[in-house]
Amino acid sequence: MRSNTGPKVSFKEQMLQAREDAIIAVVNQLLAEKGFEAMTVDEVAAHVGIAKASLYKHFPSKEDLAAAAMVRVMRRAQDFLRDLPDSAPPLDNLRAVVRWTMELKLRGEMPSLPSQNSSLRTTLMHNKDYMDGLMDVSDRLGAWIEAAQAQRALSPDLPAIAVLYTLFARACDPVLEFLKMGGLYEDAQIVEMVLSTCFDGLKAR
Amino acid sequence: MRSNTGPKVSFKEQMLQAREDAIIAVVNQLLAEKGFEAMTVDEVAAHVGIAKASLYKHFPSKEDLAAAAMVRVMRRAQDFLRDLPDSAPPLDNLRAVVRWTMELKLRGEMPSLPSQNSSLRTTLMHNKDYMDGLMDVSDRLGAWIEAAQAQRALSPDLPAIAVLYTLFARACDPVLEFLKMGGLYEDAQIVEMVLSTCFDGLKAR
DNA sequence: GTCTATAATCAGATAGAC
DNA sequence: GTCTATCTGATTATAGAC
Numbered sequence: 001m002r003s004n005t006g007p008k009v010s011f012k013e014q015m016l017q018a019r020e021d022a023i024i025a026v027v028n029q030l031l032a033e034k035g036f037e038a039m040t041v042d043e044v045a046a047h048v049g050i051a052k053a054s055l056y057k058h059f060p061s062k063e064d065l066a067a068a069a070m071v072r073v074m075r076r077a078q079d080f081l082r083d084l085p086d087s088a089p090p091l092d093n094l095r096a097v098v099r100w101t102m103e104l105k106l107r108g109e110m111p112s113l114p115s116q117n118s119s120l121r122t123t124l125m126h127n128k129d130y131m132d133g134l135m136d137v138s139d140r141l142g143a144w145i146e147a148a149q150a151q152r153a154l155s156p157d158l159p160a161i162a163v164l165y166t167l168f169a170r171a172c173d174p175v176l177e178f179l180k181m182g183g184l185y186e187d188a189q190i191v192e193m194v195l196s197t198c199f200d201g202l203k204a205r
Numbered sequence: 206m207r208s209n210t211g212p213k214v215s216f217k218e219q220m221l222q223a224r225e226d227a228i229i230a231v232v233n234q235l236l237a238e239k240g241f242e243a244m245t246v247d248e249v250a251a252h253v254g255i256a257k258a259s260l261y262k263h264f265p266s267k268e269d270l271a272a273a274a275m276v277r278v279m280r281r282a283q284d285f286l287r288d289l290p291d292s293a294p295p296l297d298n299l300r301a302v303v304r305w306t307m308e309l310k311l312r313g314e315m316p317s318l319p320s321q322n323s324s325l326r327t328t329l330m331h332n333k334d335y336m337d338g339l340m341d342v343s344d345r346l347g348a349w350i351e352a353a354q355a356q357r358a359l360s361p362d363l364p365a366i367a368v369l370y371t372l373f374a375r376a377c378d379p380v381l382e383f384l385k386m387g388g389l390y391e392d393a394q395i396v397e398m399v400l401s402t403c404f405d406g407l408k409a410r
Numbered sequence: 411g412t413c414t415a416t417a418a419t420c421a422g423a424t425a426g427a428c
Numbered sequence: 429g430t431c432t433a434t435c436t437g438a439t440t441a442t443a444g445a446c
Contacts, residue, residue, distance in 0.1 A: 016429090035321045037242035041422060054430050056423065091408070113379075116240045116317065155401075155409045159390075162398045163407055165383040172379070174318075178370040185364075193367045196360075201406025202368055203296070204360045221411090245439065259412050261441065 020058055020068075023048050028069040031111035036066050036120045063123040069111055070124060074133035077101075081140045090144035091153040091199075094167065097141065098198060099191055101171035106180060106187045113172055138164060170198050225263055225273075228253050233274040236316035241271050241325045268328040274316055275329060279338035282306075286345045295349035296358040296404075299372065302346065303403060304396055306376035311385060311392045318377055343369060375403050 026047040030039045041062050045052040059065040080100055084093045104110045114121045124130050145163045148154040154163060175197075179190045231252040235244045246267055250257040264270040285305055289298045309315045319326045329335050350368045353359040359368060380402075384395045 019429095033322060035242070037240070038321060038323060040420090042420095050429095051431050052422090053424075053432085057429055060423095062422065112321065116243065117238060118243065152409045154407055155405070158398060158401065158407070161387065161389070162380070162384060162402070165380045166399075166402050166407060168383075169378055169380045173374055174377070175367070175370045175374045178373075179367060182366065184366070193363060194371075196363065197367070197371050197403075197406070199406050199408045200360070201402070201404050201408075202359055202363070202371065203404045203406075204357045205410070224411095246441085247439070255411095256413050257440090258414085258442075262411055265441095267440070 023055065023058060023065070024069050024072055027065050028072065028109060028111055031066060031069055032105075032108050035112045036114055036118060039066075041065070063120055066111070066120050067123050067127050067130060070113075071127065071129045071133065073104075073109075073111060074130055074137065077137055078133055081137060089153065090147040090151075093144050094141070094148065094154075095195065095199065098167055098170050099195060102173075102176060102191045102194060103187070105171065105173075105176050106190065110171060141167060166198070170194065228260065228263060228270070229274050229277055232270050233277065233314060233316055236271060236274055237310075237313050240317045241319055241323060244271075246270070268325055271316070271325050272328050272332050272335060275318075276332065276334045276338065278309075278314075278316060279335055279342065282342050283338055286342060294358065295352040295356075298349050299346065299353065299359075300400065300404065303372055303375050304400060307378075307381060307396045307399060308392070310376065310378075310381050311395065315376060346372060371403070375399065 023044070026044055027039075030043060030047070033039075039062075041052055041055060044065065045055050048055070055065070059068060077097075077100075081097065084096060101110065114124070141164055142160055145154060145160045149156045149158075149160065149163075173194060175194055176190060179185055179193070180187070185193070228249070231249055232244075235248060235252070238244075246257055246260060249270065250260050253260070260270070264273060282302075282305075286302065289301060306315065319329075346369055347365055350359060350365045354361045354363075354365065354368075378399060380399055381395060384390055384398070385392070390398070
């Protein structure tokens, strides 16, 4: 509830928002780097440059801290999907999305999703923002997948859900880090290779 | 160094070995279930049914505990590879290996590899048994990959190292768990689908 | 080698002054 | 809201009896 005397309150809110954005950026990076379990709240505070207790004024727990980062990534994915031309061939859009997630991962900005039994996982499942985003993303991708299958650009033999999961999984594919560690290829080359294995497969065509 | 008076010493050693096998089996399962960070030594001891202090008589640290499990998996992979017919088409052998790792994962026996910066990772890098096994596996797979590419069964455009990493990555592909959680498909169907996405790709052929 | 009991450390979370 | 200092509990690891 803000007064009508001008943008004074809004300024304070902007400061708050900026600080929280900085926190989430740090969390996002650490989450990508070492995963939820290995990330410590002390580290987050140190990287942000504030006291740990101050963190807890913004986020009530470590899980909520991580969830905020996951929600932000999901938002970005939604934004990216929304901007893709619905007139383009569905397969092109799908490739564009996978390329985007891979570039995110190569930049160290893709938090590793908790596939295992984690406290973060249950927190996320109860987070409306995250789940809504996930549904939205899944719906959009699902529509393109079915369209691509209908025009036989994607294999119609695979269940659409299997294709969807495969696209999600490529966003956290360890192959990207392996190839990057090797140091033999540029990021752009790595993306193209993994993109090729994903859509074209390993077998010759 | 055993005496020559008979199998007496061997019996005690067998008991010891059996106990350690039981420990490693538990560690392997927990590692697959929750990963290294989330697994606790207390859990391991409870599952095995012995006191935690007894565990530390067998293995000097949590890292070594996990490393022993990783080494065992690597040994099994080596055994499996050795038993494959070198006369068979290389692509068939590669498919067989990937199928084997996927079945392992679906049975909950594939420890999630520490792709992230983990204390386990550095321990493994200094573990001769593990690294030797990894080299052996990589060499065998690498030879088949190059042979398959030479006869154009695998795409010759991809660097062999990229193919190798892709095969490794499929061993811990989260798509398998996703599809299993959905409950719509039998394990065998899931394996065939992921095998298809891996070798044939998502695009129609 | 196995146990009970305990040390030592670390990490998530909080109290209370400013 | 931010800080310092502290609490609390969990977890790795060990001591010492049997």
